[in-house]
Amino acid sequence: MTNQDTKVGKEASDLSRRNFLRILSIGTASAGAMVSAGSLMAKEQVTESAAEPPPPKIPNYDWNKHKWAFGVDATRCIGCLRCVEACKAENGVAQDAHHFRTWVERYVYLEGEDKPHIDCQNDPQNIAASGSEREFRFDNRYKDAKVEKAFFVPKLCNHCTHPACVQVCPTGATYQTKDGVVLIDHSYCIGCQYCVQACPYGVREYNHVLGVTDKCTWCYHRITKGLLPACVEVCPVEARVFGDRNDPQSPISLFLRNNRVEVLKPETGNAPNVFYVGIDREVS
Amino acid sequence: MIGTLTHAAPYVGYVYPNETDIAWSVLIVIYPYITGLVAGAFIVSSLYHVFGMAQFRPVARFALLTAVSFMFFVPVPLLFHLGNPQRAFNAVLTPHWTSAMAAFSYVAGFYICLLLLEIWFAFRADIVALSKTTSGLLGIVYRVLTLGSDDVSPRSLAIDHKFAFMLAMIGIPAAGGLHGYVGFLFGSVKAREWWSSDLMPIIFLLSAIVSGVGLLIVLYVAYSKFRKVQVDDDCMKGLARTMWAFLLVVLVSEGLELLEMFYKGLEGIDMVQRLIQGKIWFGMLIQWGGSISVLAILTALIVFKTKGKSLVTWMTVSGLVMMIAVLAMRWNVVIGGQELSKTMKGLLTYYPEVFGHEGLLVVAFIFTCPFIVLWLATRLLSPWEPEGPTRPKTRQPEPRWPWTISPRVSKPPRNPPKTSRNPRSPRSRA
Numbered sequence: 001m002t003n004q005d006t007k008v009g010k011e012a013s014d015l016s017r018r019n020f021l022r023i024l025s026i027g028t029a030s031a032g033a034m035v036s037a038g039s040l041m042a043k044e045q046v047t048e049s050a051a052e053p054p055p056p057k058i059p060n061y062d063w064n065k066h067k068w069a070f071g072v073d074a075t076r077c078i079g080c081l082r083c084v085e086a087c088k089a090e091n092g093v094a095q096d097a098h099h100f101r102t103w104v105e106r107y108v109y110l111e112g113e114d115k116p117h118i119d120c121q122n123d124p125q126n127i128a129a130s131g132s133e134r135e136f137r138f139d140n141r142y143k144d145a146k147v148e149k150a151f152f153v154p155k156l157c158n159h160c161t162h163p164a165c166v167q168v169c170p171t172g173a174t175y176q177t178k179d180g181v182v183l184i185d186h187s188y189c190i191g192c193q194y195c196v197q198a199c200p201y202g203v204r205e206y207n208h209v210l211g212v213t214d215k216c217t218w219c220y221h222r223i224t225k226g227l228l229p230a231c232v233e234v235c236p237v238e239a240r241v242f243g244d245r246n247d248p249q250s251p252i253s254l255f256l257r258n259n260r261v262e263v264l265k266p267e268t269g270n271a272p273n274v275f276y277v278g279i280d281r282e283v284s
Numbered sequence: 285m286i287g288t289l290t291h292a293a294p295y296v297g298y299v300y301p302n303e304t305d306i307a308w309s310v311l312i313v314i315y316p317y318i319t320g321l322v323a324g325a326f327i328v329s330s331l332y333h334v335f336g337m338a339q340f341r342p343v344a345r346f347a348l349l350t351a352v353s354f355m356f357f358v359p360v361p362l363l364f365h366l367g368n369p370q371r372a373f374n375a376v377l378t379p380h381w382t383s384a385m386a387a388f389s390y391v392a393g394f395y396i397c398l399l400l401l402e403i404w405f406a407f408r409a410d411i412v413a414l415s416k417t418t419s420g421l422l423g424i425v426y427r428v429l430t431l432g433s434d435d436v437s438p439r440s441l442a443i444d445h446k447f448a449f450m451l452a453m454i455g456i457p458a459a460g461g462l463h464g465y466v467g468f469l470f471g472s473v474k475a476r477e478w479w480s481s482d483l484m485p486i487i488f489l490l491s492a493i494v495s496g497v498g499l500l501i502v503l504y505v506a507y508s509k510f511r512k513v514q515v516d517d518d519c520m521k522g523l524a525r526t527m528w529a530f531l532l533v534v535l536v537s538e539g540l541e542l543l544e545m546f547y548k549g550l551e552g553i554d555m556v557q558r559l560i561q562g563k564i565w566f567g568m569l570i571q572w573g574g575s576i577s578v579l580a581i582l583t584a585l586i587v588f589k590t591k592g593k594s595l596v597t598w599m600t601v602s603g604l605v606m607m608i609a610v611l612a613m614r615w616n617v618v619i620g621g622q623e624l625s626k627t628m629k630g631l632l633t634y635y636p637e638v639f640g641h642e643g644l645l646v647v648a649f650i651f652t653c654p655f656i657v658l659w660l661a662t663r664l665l666s667p668w669e670p671e672g673p674t675r676p677k678t679r680q681p682e683p684r685w686p687w688t689i690s691p692r693v694s695k696p697p698r699n700p701p702k703t704s705r706n707p708r709s710p711r712s713r714a
Contacts, residue, residue, distance in 0.1 A: 098292045098304045118298035172380035191367020193307040194385050200475035202300030202626050211367025
């Protein structure tokens with residue numbers, strides 16, 4: 001079997017998994033219950049049986065052969081926040097409204113106003129609507145308002161090519177992998193939070209239990225096994241795209257080829273690797 | 285507040301969700317503050333030691349003790365703040381050199397060593413004298429402090445002076461580096477609009493000197509009252525001029541920075557304006573009001589050639605106000621910078637904890653420690669010259685060095701040679 005064949009087979013299995021999970025996650029969303037953890041467990045059972053050929057294992061993973069990148073199509077995002085919950089479940093992020101590895105911003109332009117109203121799932125009103133800090137939803141506050149334009153923008157670590165967070169880390173506990181992911185060595189981090197200050201995107205959060213900084217890893221434990229990041233996996237509308245830029249047929253390569261993309265805060269010189277389609281000038 | 289975080293910061297506008305967990309607490313406010321006091325105190329001692337400004341002689345050695353007492357506690361707030369303080373040495377053993385913070389342990393360590401060495405040379409003659417006259421446990425301490433060198437012959441003292449001068453020379457760029465580094469730590473963070481400024485290291489350094497001079501004034505006056513001796517007029521005048529000069533440059537730099545910021549009016553300037561008028565208005569009032577008042581007082585003192593008691597009173601007030609104003613400045617920078625959201629579309633409010641390991645009580649405790657250490661240090665090694673009120677009249681003609689043996693200490697070595705003339709056999713104590 002050639003590499004190409006393996007790739008095609010993997011994509012097919014990815015698609016079937018995603019279709020299944022899409023149905024599953026829409027179902028859970030409508031049920032209104034926080035079952036991300038359950039859905040992920042269910043997913044693993046499914047992938048075990050449906051996966052052919054098996055995804056590559058870590059021993060064979062060569063980080064010199066990959067260059068990961070992430071795409072966000074904001075025109076597709078429906079603000080269901082499955083990604084946020086899946087991320088928290090997958091990565092054991094603190095179950096409160098102040099620690100997120102990924103989040104979704106809502107931009108609403110009302111008629112006759114120049115500036116958008118911006119909020120995020122952690123907004124107290126949204127928390128009140130969801131009823132707890134363990135599940136997230138956007139409230140219906142614009143029900144009676146005249147909305148001119150509105151859209152959602154998912155945010156996550158940009159895994160910058162020139163990461164300011166890595167630059168300022170005094171111990172080198174946070175580092176950039178060869179395949180372009182910025183990670184943190186929790187056993188080496190001293191918890192000074194200089195990186196939290198240095199990140200222009202506010203994606204770093206502090207783990208009060210371990211006394212170390214945490215952030216999105218693009219689910220490095222998954223992508224090195226050939227799986228997708230949890231947030232991409234559960235997105236019901238394919239607003240999140242992930243893949244290997246070294247592979248010209250990967251979803252991200254196609255995304256970058258077929259769209260005019262932009263990055264957040266390019267003026268910082270960080271050269272982010274999360275590419276956006278359909279965002280507004282007010283998004284920062 | 286539900287969840288694991290009990291001190292989430294409230295906000296207005298839009299802020300990134302993780303920003304509600306404010307990263308750097310009030311501990312990081314006093315860290316640059318204490319560092320600044322060190323730099324300021326050291327600069328005063330250098331004005332005498334290196335530049336030979338005789339009016340600073342009364343406080344020159346005291347300034348060194350002040351600097352080292354505070355320097356010991358510079359790393360403490362940092363250690364309290366770390367999530368894993370037991371790993372602090374990771375930054376020393378495997379420093380990541382692109383990080384300004386990686387240099388901290390080296391800069392601070394170097395500076396502490398330098399201060400200790402300089403103090404040793406400055407006080408060596410005293411230590412030798414005390415080791416011979418003191419008995420008991422304290423005597424052992426003094427004998428250990430001599431490090432086995434009890435030669436106080438003129439030749440030996442000349443060598444001391446040479447070394448001490450060299451150390452003081454190195455100390456000036458080191459003090460500048462230490463505090464310039466702190467300014468760089470903030471100024472280089474491009475993600476924070478309120479910090480990211482090329483002027484930040486300069487402002488930090490100069491305001492540090494001003495606060496350190498303020499501290500020295502307050503402590504010198506307090507010690508003089510405690511010792512019931514007269515405060516040296518010339519010294520006070522010198523300190524007034526020093527503070528005035530540095531303060532003027534600080535105010536101009538800070539003013540220019542704000543002016544440039546508002547004149548450029550880059551995106552988000554409205555939020556900066558709201559920060560200044562809202563969240564940190566009180567801090568800004570103390571910082572600017574205090575600084576300008578002190579500048580006015582000092583100008584008046586210099587212009588009217590004020591002397592005596594009123595000079596001491598006004599200088600004490602100036603010193604205290606300056607210390608508070610610079611503390612407010614540190615708050616405005618460290619906390620203000622974090623209260624201004626990285627989105628530039630919202631503002632957070634930081635409420636310091638009272639209890640807890642990053643609370644105000646801990647801060648108060650950490651800030652008290654240097655004063656206690658300083659008091660102990662002055663008990664161990666008196667930095668004062670023996671005669672208070674009469675001393676100015678009997679001052680030696682050209683007191684170029686602080687470590688020129690003060691009369692009380694210089695007498696014993698002059699007398700003992702009668703018994704042991706041979707300078708090559710100094711180990712004559714029995």
